[in-house]
Amino acid sequence: MPQKTLAETLAARETVYVHCGHPACCKSTKLDVQTLIDRLGPDHGSMHDDLVRIFACSHCKAAGRDRRPVFFTFIPDYEGQQGERNRDWKPTFDRTKPA
Structure with missing residues (x-):
């Protein structure tokens, strides 16, 4: 079972x-998941070894070079995570008091 x-x-x-x-x-290419x-x-693993x-x-291949391993970069959905974290955020400072 894949991780x-x-x-x-x-x-x-x-x-x-x-x-x-x-x-x-x-070269680098963005993959369409x-x-x-x-x-x-859908049950195929998405880890490097998979x-x-x-x-x-x-x-x-077109240039006739030898085959080398490829590497993967997984970038999390930072914007979605930030939005979820800040969904219920409310300011904690009191603006009515002068500084």
């Missing part, structure tokens, strides 16, 4: 990038 699934990644509204590990390339779910299924065998750099 985290693609469905959980989509529900958390995380942004996922895949990066080429070849030093002459270093919904498309991954359509192809692999995805690394699926991706290869097309730029390196």
Whole structure:
């Protein structure tokens, strides 16, 4: 059982990038998590070990370079988390008293 699934990644509204590990390339692409779910299924793992065998750099392949491992970056939905944290926030200072 994977630690985290693609469905959980989509529900958390995380942004996922895949990066080429070849030093002459270093291309980066934003992944569409919904498309991954359509192809692999919602229960497919979204951790590095679950995805690394699926991706290869097309730029390196076209240039005839050797295949290097790819790396992933998962960026949380900071705006959504901040909004949830501040939803019930009210100021705690009293504006009626002079400074």
